[in-house]
Amino acid sequence: MRLKEPRTLSKRSILFFSLIMLAKSYFAWYYLFEDGPTWTTWLKEIPFVLLIFCLIEWFATKRKIAIYMFVNLLITVLFFSLIVYHNHFGIIATSQVIGQAKQVGAVKKSIFSVLHPQYMLIFLDIIIISLVMFSRKKAVAWKKAMSRRSNRKAVAALFCISLIICMMNIFPNQASMNETIQAEQMGILNYEAYALLAEHKEEQIELSQITQSAIDQKKGIQAQSNPALFGAAKGKNLIIIQMESFQNFLINLSIDGQEITPNMNKLAAGNFYFPRFYQQVGQGNTSDAEFIVNTSFYVPPDGPATDIYATKELPSLPKLLQANGYDTATFHTNEVDFWNRGDLYKALGFDRYYDKAFFGEDDTVFYGASDEILYKKTSAELARMDLSSQPFYSHVISMSSHNPFTIPENKYKMTLPERFEGTLVGNYIRAQNYADYALGQFIDELKQNGVWDNSLIMLYGDHRGLPIFSLKEEDKVLLEEILNHEYTERDLINIPLIIASPGITASSVKEQLGGQVDILPTVSNLLGVSLAGHIHFGQDLLNQSSYNLLPQRYYLPTGSFVNNEELFLSGSGFEDGQHYTLSGDGTGPLQATEDEFNRALELLHLSDSYVTQLPDREVKDEEN
Numbered sequence: 010m011r012l013k014e015p016r017t018l019s020k021r022s023i024l025f026f027s028l029i030m031l032a033k034s035y036f037a038w039y040y041l042f043e044d045g046p047t048w049t050t051w052l053k054e055i056p057f058v059l060l061i062f063c064l065i066e067w068f069a070t071k072r073k074i075a076i077y078m079f080v081n082l083l084i085t086v087l088f089f090s091l092i093v094y095h096n097h098f099g100i101i102a103t104s105q106v107i108g109q110a111k112q113v114g115a116v117k118k119s120i121f122s123v124l125h126p127q128y129m130l131i132f133l134d135i136i137i138i139s140l141v142m143f144s145r146k147k148a149v150a151w152k153k154a155m156s157r158r159s160n161r162k163a164v165a166a167l168f169c170i171s172l173i174i175c176m177m178n179i180f181p182n183q184a185s186m187n188e189t190i191q192a193e194q195m196g197i198l199n200y201e202a203y204a205l206l207a208e209h210k211e212e213q214i215e216l217s218q219i220t221q222s223a224i225d226q227k228k229g230i231q232a233q234s235n236p237a238l239f240g241a242a243k244g245k246n247l248i249i250i251q252m253e254s255f256q257n258f259l260i261n262l263s264i265d266g267q268e269i270t271p272n273m274n275k276l277a278a279g280n281f282y283f284p285r286f287y288q289q290v291g292q293g294n295t296s297d298a299e300f301i302v303n304t305s306f307y308v309p310p311d312g313p314a315t316d317i318y319a320t321k322e323l324p325s326l327p328k329l330l331q332a333n334g335y336d337t338a339t340f341h342t343n344e345v346d347f348w349n350r351g352d353l354y355k356a357l358g359f360d361r362y363y364d365k366a367f368f369g370e371d372d373t374v375f376y377g378a379s380d381e382i383l384y385k386k387t388s389a390e391l392a393r394m395d396l397s398s399q400p401f402y403s404h405v406i407s408m409s410s411h412n413p414f415t416i417p418e419n420k421y422k423m424t425l426p427e428r429f430e431g432t433l434v435g436n437y438i439r440a441q442n443y444a445d446y447a448l449g450q451f452i453d454e455l456k457q458n459g460v461w462d463n464s465l466i467m468l469y470g471d472h473r474g475l476p477i478f479s480l481k482e483e484d485k486v487l488l489e490e491i492l493n494h495e496y497t498e499r500d501l502i503n504i505p506l507i508i509a510s511p512g513i514t515a516s517s518v519k520e521q522l523g524g525q526v527d528i529l530p531t532v533s534n535l536l537g538v539s540l541a542g543h544i545h546f547g548q549d550l551l552n553q554s555s556y557n558l559l560p561q562r563y564y565l566p567t568g569s570f571v572n573n574e575e576l577f578l579s580g581s582g583f584e585d586g587q588h589y590t591l592s593g594d595g596t597g598p599l600q601a602t603e604d605e606f607n608r609a610l611e612l613l614h615l616s617d618s619y620v621t622q623l624p625d626r627e628v629k630d631e632e633n
Contacts, residue, residue, distance in 0.1 A: 023062045023159065026077050029134050030058045030084060034197070036131050037088040041095050042193050053196030056174040058084070063168035066159045082135060084198070089131050091197065096125070097412075099478045100563065101192040103204035179203050185581040187566035194581075214618040224546055224615060227608045229556050236552040240537025241513045246395065246464040247330065247402040247532060248455075251298060252444065253410045254474030257284055257503040258492060259441055265426050269442050272449035273507070276468065279516050280509035283550065285591065286523045287571050288502045290472045291563035296348040298471035298525060299339075299404065303327060303357050305529035305545035307616040308562055319352035321623040326529050328358040329538055330402045336360055336394060340387045341406040342368040342377030356626055359404075363390065374416055380409040380444055384451030392458040407444060412474065414440035422446045434487040437474050462511050465535055467528065470504030473564070477501055498565060499576045499589045506550075510535075521554035522573050546616055560609040570609035574600035 034054035038046035061080055069076050094102040178199050185191040192200040225232060252273075260277050262269045276282075290297035293313025300314035301307070303326045309317040327337040337360045345351040345364040354362045368378040368386055377383075387405055394401045409416060414436035423442045429435030455461040475488070477496065488496040506523060508514055513535070523531075527547035533540050534549045548557065559571040568579030571591070578587040583606040588599045 022073060022077055023059075023066055026062060026081060027055060027058060029081060031055055032134075033085060033088055033131055037092060037197060040092045040128075041101060041197070042189070050196075052174065053178050054198055056171040056178070057196065057198040057202070059167060059171040060175065063164050063171065066164045067161065067168075078135070078138065085131055085135065087201070088197070089128060092128055092131075096478050097476055098564070099476060101189050101197070101200065103201060175199055182581075183207075186568035186579040187581060189566065190581055211614060211617070213621060214615060216619070216622050219544065219615055219619045221540075221544060224544070224612070225548075227612050227615065228546075228548065228558050229608070230548050230553045233549065233552045236534050236549060238513070238551050239534050242465040242510050242535040243537035244400055245510065245536070246391075246400045246460065247335070247536065248391070248405065248460075248464050248466045249302065249403070249528070249532075250405045250448070250451075250466070250468045251295070251302070251407065251471050252448075252468060253295065253407045253471060254412060254414075254437075255410065255441065255444070255470035255504060256474050256500070257286065257470070257505045258500060260284065260505050262491065264429070264438065264491070267423055269423070269438055270445040272445045272452060273468070273505070276452075276507050276509055277505065280507055280514040281517050281519055281551075283506040283508075283519045283521070283523050284503075285520060286469065286504055286506040287525075287559055288470065288472045288504050288564070289525045289559060289561065293348060295406065295408075295471045296350060296353065299350075299406065300353065300357075301525045302469075302528045303404070305526050305547040306620050307526065307546060307560060307613055309620070310562065310567070310613070310617060313348060315349040315353045318620055319349055319356045320625050321356055321620060322626040323356045323358075323620070323623065324543055325357040326532065327360075327402060329529075329533065329540075329543065330536070331358065331360070333536070333538055334399050336397065336399050336401040337403075338363065338390075338394070338401065339404040339406070340383065340390075342379075342383050342408055344377075347376070363387070374409040374420065375411045377408055379420070380407050380447035381450060383407060383409075384447055384454070388451055388454035388458065388460070391455070391460050395458075395460050395463065406471075407448070409447065410437075410440040410444040410474070414474075416440050416443055429487060432484055432487060433479060433481070434475065434484045434491075441474070465510040465513070465532070466508070467532065468505070468507045468509075469525065469528065472504070473501045475501070497589055498578060499591055502561070502564065502571075502576075508535075519550065519554075521550055522557040522559070522571065523550045524557070524559040524571070526559070527557070544619055546612060558605060558609060558612070560613050562613065567613075568606060568610055570601070570605060572601055572605055577601035577606065579606070 031051055031054070034050055035046040038050050062077070065073065065076050065080070091102055094100065178195050182191055182194040183203070185194060195203060221232070259270050259273070260282070261274050268274065288298070289301055289307065291308030291313065293300070293308065293315055296313060296315045297308045300318065304323055306318075308314050311317065331337060337358070339354060339359050340363045341350065343365055345354070345362055350362070350364075363386075365377055368382055370378065372379045372382050374380070383405070387403070391401070391403055394403070409420070414433070416439065420443045421439060423439060425435050425439050429438060452461070455464070475484070475496070477498065480488070480496070485496060492500060506528070508531075524547070526545075527550050530540060530545055530547045530549045531551060534551060556573055561569040561571065566579045568583070568586075570577055575591055576589040578589070580586045583603045586601075586606075588601055590600070
C-alpha cells in the first residue's frame with residue numbers, strides 16, 4: 010500500500026522550519042522586550058534564519074531533516090538561555106557571557122529560581138517532531154518529502170535578499186548605546202552575530218593623557234589641598250565588610266513591627282551612614298565589587314574584571330597599605346577558583362587569602378560555610394593578626410544572603426508575615442535578617458577581643474538583591490508596600506555605605522552621592538595614605554562631597570549614570586533616555602545633561618584605556 014504523502018507545506022522544509030523559527034522569535038520577543046513582538050519582528054529575525062536555511066538547502070544532500078533539527082535546537086537553546094538570563098539580570102546576554110558557563114554548577118539554585126515552566130514551551134515543536142519520527146511509516150514519508158532538492162537559483166536569490174535585509178537591520182543601529190534597544194532594533198539573532206563578530210575595541214587613550222587632573226576634570230571635582238579628617242585613623246586596622254546582595258532600603262526597615270536589620274541599623278545610627286550610595290559592578294557581580302573597591306577603577310566593558318584584568322599589575326588598596334606597613338588578607342568561604350579570584354587576589358597584591366579550605370564545609374549555606382562560620386573564624390584570625398606590631402587590612406566577603414535567598418530553616422531568625430511567605434521578597438527579607446544576625450555576632454566578637462576599638466570599619470552592599478525582571482506581581486506589591494513607591498532601577502542599584510571607628514565617627518547621615526569606586530580614596534584619606542601618583546576614578550566622600558558623577562555599566566545600559574539628582578538610563582543615545590529622580594516618587598524636572606552623558610562615557614574610556622595598558626604581572630607558580 011502506498012503511503013499518503015504529507016501536505017504541501019511540510020514538503021518544503023525551508024518554509025516549514027522558517028515558520029517554526031518565526032513562532033519562536035515571537036515567543037522570545039515577548040519575554041525579552043518591554044513592548045513584546047511587533048509586526049516587524051519577522052523582518053528582523055527571519056532573514057538571519059533564512060541565511061542558515063539556504064546554506065542547508067544548497068549544500069545538504071543527506072540527512073537534511075537532521076541538520077534542520079540541529080539548527081532548530083541550537084537557536085531554541087539560544088532563545089531559551091537569553092530569556093532565563095534576562096529574567097535574572099535584565100540584560101540581553103551575548104557570547105561574552107558564555108565564559109560564565111563554568112560558574113553554572115555553582116549557582117544552579119539561582120538559575121532554577123528564575124526558570125519558569127512556561128519557558129519550556131519553546132521546546133514543544135522539538136518534542137512533537139521527535140515523537141513523529143518514532144513512527145517509522147510517517148517518518149520515512151516525511152523525510153522523503155522534506156528531502157526534495159530546491160531550485161538552486163531560487164535559493165541563491167533568497168540568500169542574497171536575506172543577507173541584504175540583515176545588513177540593513179545591523180548597520181544603521183550600530184551606534185545605539187542601549188544594548189537592549191540595539192538588540193530590538195537589529196533583531197536578536199543579528200545582534201548576537203554582531204556582538205560576536207564585530208570589532209568593538211575603542212582606540213586607546215595614550216597613558217600620558219590619563220592624568221588625575223584629567224579624570225577630576227571629567228568628574229567635575231577639584232583636588233583638596235587640606236582635606237578634613239586626613240589621617241584621623243592613621244595606624245588603625247582596616248576592616249572592609251562586603252554584604253551580599255544588601256540593598257539600602259533594608260536600613261531601618263520594619264515589617265509589622267519587626268526590625269529586619271537591627272545590627273546594621275545601630276551601625277547606621279551611630280556612625281557615618283551614606284544612604285545615597287550606588288553599586289557599579291558588571292558581569293562579575295560580587296567579584297567585580299571586590300575589584301572596584303580595591304582599585305577605584307571601573308569594570309571592563311566585555312566581561313568580569315577577574316577574567317579581563319586579573320593578568321595585570323593592578324595599583325590597589327592592598328599595595329598602598331603594604332607600602333605603609335600593613336599586613337593584608339581577604340576572607341571568602343567559597344573556593345578561591347570561583348570567579349577566578351585566585352588570580353584577582355594576586356593581581357591586587359593581597360598577602361594571603363582565606364577560602365573554603367580554611368572555613369570548611371560544615372554548616373554550609375549555598376556556596377560555602379555560613380556567615381556565622383565566616384565571622385567566627387575570621388574574628389579569631391583578626392585577633393591573632395592584631396597581636397602583631399603591624400596593622401592589618403582585611404576584606405571580608407559575606408555570602409549567606411545570596412540569591413535565591415532560600416536559607417535553611419535552622420537559620421530563620423524572624424517570623425515572616427504570612428503575606429510574605431513563599432515570595433522572592435519574603436525569602437530576601439528573611440535571608441538578610443539572618444545575615445544581619447551573623448554580622449551582629451561578628452561585631453560583638455570584635456568588641457570582646459579588642460579589635461573593634463583599634464580599627465576603621467567600612468560596610469557596603471556588593472550589588473542588587475531583587476532583580477526587577479524576576480519579580481512576580483505579588484513581589485511588586487510587597488515592595489511598593491515597603492518603599493511607598495514603585496520599585497525601579499534607582500532602588501535596584503542603591504546600596505548602603507557605613508563607616509565606623511571609635512573616636513572618629515559619630516551619628517551622621519551623609520547625603521552626598523557616592524559609589525563603590527569612591528571607597529579607596531575615602532579610606533586613603535582617613536588612614537592618611539597619600540594617593541599622589543596613584544590614578545583613581547573615585548573621590549573622597551568626606552571632602553569632595555558637593556558633586557559626583559557615577560558611570561554605570563552592564564546592569565544598566567552603557568551611557569547610563571547617576572548624578573546628584575537623578576539616575577539616567579541611556580536610550581539609543583541621550584535624547585531618548587529615561588530619567589529617574591533619586592528622591593520622592595521619581596518624578597520631577599529633568600536634571601541629567603548631555604554633557605554629563607558624554608563625560609560619563611569618557612570616564613569609562615579613560616579607565617578602560619588605563620587598565621588595559623598596565624603591564625602584565627609576572628605569573629609565578631606559587632602556593633598561597
